[in-house]
Each structure stands twice: as structure tokens, then as C-alpha cells.
Amino acid sequence: MDLQKPYVIGVDLGGTNTVFGIVDARGQIVAENSVKTQAYTTAQDFFDACMMCLTPLIAQVGGIDRIAGMGIGAPNANYYAGTIEAAPNICWAHNVNVPLAQMFSDALDGIPVRMTNDANAAAMGEMAYGAARGMKNFIVITLGTGVGSGIVINGQVVYGHDGFAGELGHVIMVRGENGRACGCGRKGCLEAYCSATGVARTAREILSTTDRPSLLRNKTADQLEALDVSIAASKGDEVANEIFQFTGKMLGEACADFAAFSSPEAFIFFGGLCKAGDLIMKPIEATYNQCVMPVFKGKAKFLVSSLMNANAAVLGASALGWGE
Amino acid sequence: MDLQKPYVIGVDLGGTNTVFGIVDARGQIVAENSVKTQAYTTAQDFFDACMMCLTPLIAQVGGIDRIAGMGIGAPNANYYAGTIEAAPNICWAHNVNVPLAQMFSDALDGIPVRMTNDANAAAMGEMAYGAARGMKNFIVITLGTGVGSGIVINGQVVYGHDGFAGELGHVIMVRGENGRACGCGRKGCLEAYCSATGVARTAREILSTTDRPSLLRNKTADQLEALDVSIAASKGDEVANEIFQFTGKMLGEACADFAAFSSPEAFIFFGGLCKAGDLIMKPIEATYNQCVMPVFKGKAKFLVSSLMNANAAVLGASALGWGE
Numbered sequence: 001m002d003l004q005k006p007y008v009i010g011v012d013l014g015g016t017n018t019v020f021g022i023v024d025a026r027g028q029i030v031a032e033n034s035v036k037t038q039a040y041t042t043a044q045d046f047f048d049a050c051m052m053c054l055t056p057l058i059a060q061v062g063g064i065d066r067i068a069g070m071g072i073g074a075p076n077a078n079y080y081a082g083t084i085e086a087a088p089n090i091c092w093a094h095n096v097n098v099p100l101a102q103m104f105s106d107a108l109d110g111i112p113v114r115m116t117n118d119a120n121a122a123a124m125g126e127m128a129y130g131a132a133r134g135m136k137n138f139i140v141i142t143l144g145t146g147v148g149s150g151i152v153i154n155g156q157v158v159y160g161h162d163g164f165a166g167e168l169g170h171v172i173m174v175r176g177e178n179g180r181a182c183g184c185g186r187k188g189c190l191e192a193y194c195s196a197t198g199v200a201r202t203a204r205e206i207l208s209t210t211d212r213p214s215l216l217r218n219k220t221a222d223q224l225e226a227l228d229v230s231i232a233a234s235k236g237d238e239v240a241n242e243i244f245q246f247t248g249k250m251l252g253e254a255c256a257d258f259a260a261f262s263s264p265e266a267f268i269f270f271g272g273l274c275k276a277g278d279l280i281m282k283p284i285e286a287t288y289n290q291c292v293m294p295v296f297k298g299k300a301k302f303l304v305s306s307l308m309n310a311n312a313a314v315l316g317a318s319a320l321g322w323g324e
Numbered sequence: 325m326d327l328q329k330p331y332v333i334g335v336d337l338g339g340t341n342t343v344f345g346i347v348d349a350r351g352q353i354v355a356e357n358s359v360k361t362q363a364y365t366t367a368q369d370f371f372d373a374c375m376m377c378l379t380p381l382i383a384q385v386g387g388i389d390r391i392a393g394m395g396i397g398a399p400n401a402n403y404y405a406g407t408i409e410a411a412p413n414i415c416w417a418h419n420v421n422v423p424l425a426q427m428f429s430d431a432l433d434g435i436p437v438r439m440t441n442d443a444n445a446a447a448m449g450e451m452a453y454g455a456a457r458g459m460k461n462f463i464v465i466t467l468g469t470g471v472g473s474g475i476v477i478n479g480q481v482v483y484g485h486d487g488f489a490g491e492l493g494h495v496i497m498v499r500g501e502n503g504r505a506c507g508c509g510r511k512g513c514l515e516a517y518c519s520a521t522g523v524a525r526t527a528r529e530i531l532s533t534t535d536r537p538s539l540l541r542n543k544t545a546d547q548l549e550a551l552d553v554s555i556a557a558s559k560g561d562e563v564a565n566e567i568f569q570f571t572g573k574m575l576g577e578a579c580a581d582f583a584a585f586s587s588p589e590a591f592i593f594f595g596g597l598c599k600a601g602d603l604i605m606k607p608i609e610a611t612y613n614q615c616v617m618p619v620f621k622g623k624a625k626f627l628v629s630s631l632m633n634a635n636a637a638v639l640g641a642s643a644l645g646w647g648e
Contacts (some may be wrong), residue, residue, distance in 0.1 A: 138483040151585065153484075158477055160587025161461040164619050167584040171614075172577065175497075184617055252497065258493040261475065263484025263587050291496075293508055295488050 005068040007061050010318025013074035015089045020054050021311060022061050023318035027129030029311055031057040043098040043263040049165050051107055070104055071320025073121030073313055080163040082115050100261060115321040118313060120157050120166060122270050123150025125316025131306040133266050139266045145273035147191040153262050173250055193250045196226035203229050203243050214239035223239035230276040248283025268300035272302045329392040330565035331385050334642025337398035339413045340497040345376050345635060346385050353635055356379040362415050367422040375431055393436040394428055395644025397445030397620045397637055404487040406439050407486030442637060444481050444490060446594055447474025449640030455592050456628040462588045467595035471515040477586050497574055520550040526567050527553050538563035554600040572607025579617035587620060594629035
């Protein structure tokens with residue numbers, strides 16, 4: 001680390017808020033602010049608002065000369081190009097490629113600016129400040145609205161030929177017409193089963209096929225959310241536990257296939273579902289060790305992210321700012 | 325390249341023969357010899373025979389000072405440790421770990437010796453001399469007695485945390501009890517469908533469910549081999565083509581999952597089945613582009629190895645000798 005440049009900027013560009021943090025080498029956020037992502041109709045207007053927000057933060061830590069680099073976690077981010085490409089959920093990036101990395105670098109005295117998707121940023125964050133410190137080979141799986149992943153091999157995030165590698169939420173777990181419809185337009189993806197909406201759907205399916213009593217029946221099927229399953233499972237609800245068994249089995253089987261690919265030291269899980277702790281982690285690990293090729297049995301660690309507090313996304317993105 | 329050391333040694337350590345080749349930078353084998361792998365009861369006896377075989381080859385190119393390094397392709401090879409670990413098919417390595425890389429290095433004036441499995445060696449060979457020259461992200465899939473793979477990301481073969489990564493023949497394609505039994509002891513692996521024995525089994529299954537005439541009926545079910553399917557398909561046999569469609573679909577679906585992992589520039593296929601050319605490659609590519617996530621559609625190349633002549637395994641292993 002350049003001692004003259006003890007800070008990086010982390011940016012969590014989400015559908016609602018874009019959060020800026022100035023982060024030090026220990027992963028402490030020393031200054032923070034945000035703008036509304038979709039309060040602007042053009043990328044330029046959004047960018048101008050970002051600079052208005054960011055400039056005083058930079059001044060607070062002694063100016064741009066004190067900043068080693070900037071990392072941005074954003075949907076539909078192309079790492080190689082530094083662009084947001086036709087992001088369906090961001091109004092100023094619907095049908096255009098926005099060269100956001102270059103725009104920030106130009107405005108910030110040419111500091112290096114790197115951009116990638118949220119899950120890859122999470123992997124960088126775990127490696128820099130979190131559960132993967134000291135690891136060279138691991139996979140972060142984010143269980144949220146979708147299922148994302150950040151794959152690290154030989155200490156490097158895997159971006160692939162085109163910058164879009166690491167979409168493990170979209171490996172096919174149930175082939176053919178019986179696979180659940182996924183948001184990506186295909187059927188049977190891991191995400192269709194193990195995202196928050198996937199878990200809620202599993203809950204509705206299991207509840208509809210049994211008369212067993214369950215705390216989950218206190219809500220209508222439409223209202224059921226993954227969080228309700230977590231709460232019920234933590235109270236010992238049998239049906240809720242069965243939902244977690246099903247979800248964990250699917251994740252464990254998927255991880256067994258991922259081991260055949262990159263044989264990671266650890267699988268690190270991030271997101272709301274992980275708050276259920278052992279209730280979800282035990283079924284994942286048990287299924288993995290039951291399913292995986294003999295040569296890999298018992299070798300991989302199954303960990304919950306240690307960056308699950310507020311601002312994990314800012315921290316993760318900031319890790320990109322330190323460079324390789 | 326060190327101009328004083330214009331050669332590497334490539335070793336293809338197989339169940340029957342162990343072939344040594346001295347290889348130049350253009351991938352020409354300038355000297356070659358072999359020993360019987362299993363004519364020896366101990367690793368030391370095998371090693372001594374290897375040195376007897378190798379010494380005159382080295383003398384032929386001007387001595388060990390002219391050799392940059394040595395690469396060995398071997399079953400159950402651990403890249404990190406340089407050992408063959410409990411190889412079930414090699415009599416002198418059944419229950420022991422044989423530190424073959426160190427043994428050769430010690431006997432050869434300390435030149436670097438690296439060892440990996442056949443498929444990883446094939447990937448190195450494609451990158452050094454073959455279809456992947458200039459590529460940084462690609463996957464080699466070997467279709468032989470088994471299905472193996474060598475994954476290259478950022479120009480490096482993926483070995484994973486323990487040295488055993490890249491076992492794509494053992495991702496699960498058919499989950500549950502309906503999956504075909506695989507040699508690895510599990511069910512539904514890609515290898516159980518797309519290896520030579522897998523293709524022969526598909527042939528038997530399809531033939532038994534139809535009365536359609538086929539050249540494949542000229543042999544008894546027991547005698548049918550993958551090569552018969554290739555020959556029949558090349559003559560326009562409908563049933564044989566259906567077998568290739570089935571096999572190609574399975575491989576195309578698997579590659580679509582692999583793209584979600586590492587988004588390679590190319591999939592390179594190696595082995596007897598590829599000699600059928602378009603008859604197998606077209607169904608693979610068509611299925612891939614139909615199945616893969618939209619962001620990857622139409623991007624990947626599907627290539628047949630350009631090292632399918634004799635000694636591809638020696639060439640592949642030799643590429644390890646040049647170092648990273």
C-alpha cells in the first residue's frame with residue numbers, strides 16, 4: 001500500500017440508492033454519503049449528482065491525493081469495459097452503455113476506477129476485509145432477491161472472456177420443462193429455487209401439498225416471504241425446516257458441481273437467508289459432503305460472510321480500489 | 325525463452341505405456357522413447373527404467389543443459405505436490421503417494437518438473453502449440469474412456485485449492501436415482517453419458533427402444549463401441565445420428581453451465597468422438613446457443629483440438645515444462 005494514499009472510495013450503485021464510502025485499509029468507512037439512483041433521467045445528470053456528493057467526502061480525508069483508487073459495484077457492470085450495459089432496472093441505463101469508470105476517473109485526477117457486479121464486489125470485500133482473508137480460492141454465493149456469485153481463483157476474481165463470468169445463480173438444477181421459470185427467461189436455474197422469491201415459492205408449494213400445521217399459515221400464500229420462513233424455522237416450525245432442507249439440498253448439490261470446477265477452499269454465503277445460520281448452513285454442508293466427488297469430500301469450508309452488517313456492498317466495492 | 329535451453333521434456337504416463345518426448349518451442353518432437361508403465365512392481369524400479377530410457381534422449385539434444393524443464397501428464401497427479409496419489413490403475417502407485425516430480429528433478433540436475441493430469445496437460449498443449457494459441461480463457465474437454473477437462477482462466481490452468489480442480493466430467497447432468505451409474509461411484513455424471521462407454525450405452529438404450537433399421541444392428545449390443553456409432557453416423561445412419569444428437573445435447577447443456585462459471589472464449593474438444601466432426605460438434609454448439617444465458621449467446625467458439633495426431637499427450641505435458 002502507498003502510505004501517501006491510505007484510502008479508497010467504495011460505491012454501491014443499487015436500484016434505489018447509490019452509496020459512497022471512503023474506506024481505509026482495515027475496512028473502516030471513515031466518510032459516507034448517498035444519492036438517489038433514479039432521481040435523474042440521464043447518466044450525465046446522475047454523474048453530476050454523484051460528484052456533488054463525493055467531492056466533500058474526498059475533501060474530508062485530505063483531497064484526491066490521499067485516494068488510491070475507486071471501486072464500483074453495480075448491476076450489469078462490465079469489468080473490462082468499465083461500463084454499465086443496458087441495465088433494465090436503472091432508468092438512465094436502459095438502452096445505453098454508460099462508461100461510468102472512465103467518467104469518474106476523468107473527474108478524479110485520473111485515479112484508477114474499477115467496476116463490477118455486486119457479487120464480484122462482495123468476493124473482493126471478503127478477500128480484503130472478511131471471511132476469505134488469506135484465501136486464494138473461494139466462491140461467494142449471494143442469496144438475495146436473486147442468487148449471485150463471485151468466484152476467486154488464484155487470488156483473482158473470475159471475469160471470463162467477456163467480463164460476465166460468475167453467474168452461478170444460473171446453472172440449471174432441474175432440467176427440462178419441470179424446471180421453475182427464472183427471471184433470466186430460462187427454466188430450472190439455481191436462482192429460481194434459492195433466491196428469496198424461490199424460497200417463498202417453495203414455501204407455497206410445500207404448504208399446498210400438506211395439511212400439517214405451521215406458523216407459515218398465519219400469512220396468506222401471497223404474503224409469504226423468505227424472512228417468514230427463517231423466523232418460523234428458528235422457532236422449530238417443521239414445515240419451515242423442511243423448506244430449508246429443500247433449499248439447502250439444492251445449494252449443496254450445486255456447490256458439489258462447483259467443486260468439480262474450481263475446488264475452492266471455502267464457500268462463503270452472503271445475504272438475508274444466511275441469518276438463519278445453521279438451519280440453512282448445515283443442510284448445505286451435509287448435502288455437499290454427501291454428493292461431492294470422493295476426492296473433495298470434507299475439504300471445503302462452509303462459511304457465512306463476516307461482512308453482513310450495513311455497508312457490506314460499499315466495503316466490497318472499495319476493495320476493487322486497492323487494485324490487484 | 326532461454327535460447328540456451330531450447331527444449332522441454334514431455335511425459336505421457338499412461339496405464340500401459342509411459343512415453344518420453346523431447347520437444348522444441350514449435351511443438352516438434354525431436355526425440356522419443358517409451359517404457360511399459362506396469363512392468364515394475366515398485367515406483368523406484370519404474371523410475372530407474374524411466375531414467376535408462378530418458379538419458380540417451382537427453383544426450384541426443386546436447387545434454388541436460390539444453391532442457392528448460394519437464395512436464396508429466398499422469399492419472400491422479402497432484403500439481404501442487406508433484407505426486408501421483410493412490411492411482412487405482414497403476415500397480416506401483418495403488419496405496420502410496422509417489423513424489424515423481426521431485427525424483428525426476430533430483431536426477432536431472434534440478435530442472436523444474438511439473439506434473440498434472442492428462443486433461444490439464446492437454447489444455448497447456450492447446451495453449452502452447454494448438455487451437456488455443458493466444459487465448460487466455462478456454463476449456464478443453466477430453467472425450468475418451470472418461471470425460472476430462474482442463475480449464476484455463478487468465479492464462480492459467482485452474483488447479484483449485486487442493487490441486488484437483490477441473491473435473492467437469494463429474495458435474496451431475498441427471499439428478500436423482502434415474503442418473504446413470506458413473507465410475508466415480510455416483511450417479512448422473514456427464515461422463516456416464518458422454519464418454520466412449522457412455523455413448524455405447526446410449527446406443528444400446530436407443531436400439532432397444534425402437535425397431536428402426538440401423539447399421540449398428542450389425543453388431544451385438546455387447547460389442548457396440550462409440551467408434552461404431554461414429555462410422556454409422558458418417559454413413560447417414562439415422563439411429564447413429566440420434567445418438568450423437570443426444571450426446572451433443574448433453575454436452576451443449578453442460579457447456580452452458582460452464583459458461584455461467586468462467587465464460588470462456590472457446591470450448592475445445594479432444595478425443596476419438598471428435599473425429600466425427602460436425603456430426604457431434606454441431607449438436608453441441610446448437611444446444612449451447614439455445615440453452616445458455618442470453619448474455620453468453622453466440623459468443624463462444626466450439627473447436628476441435630488441433631493436437632489430435634499421435635503424441636498429443638506428450639506435447640501437452642511438455643508445455644508444462646516451459647513454466648508459467
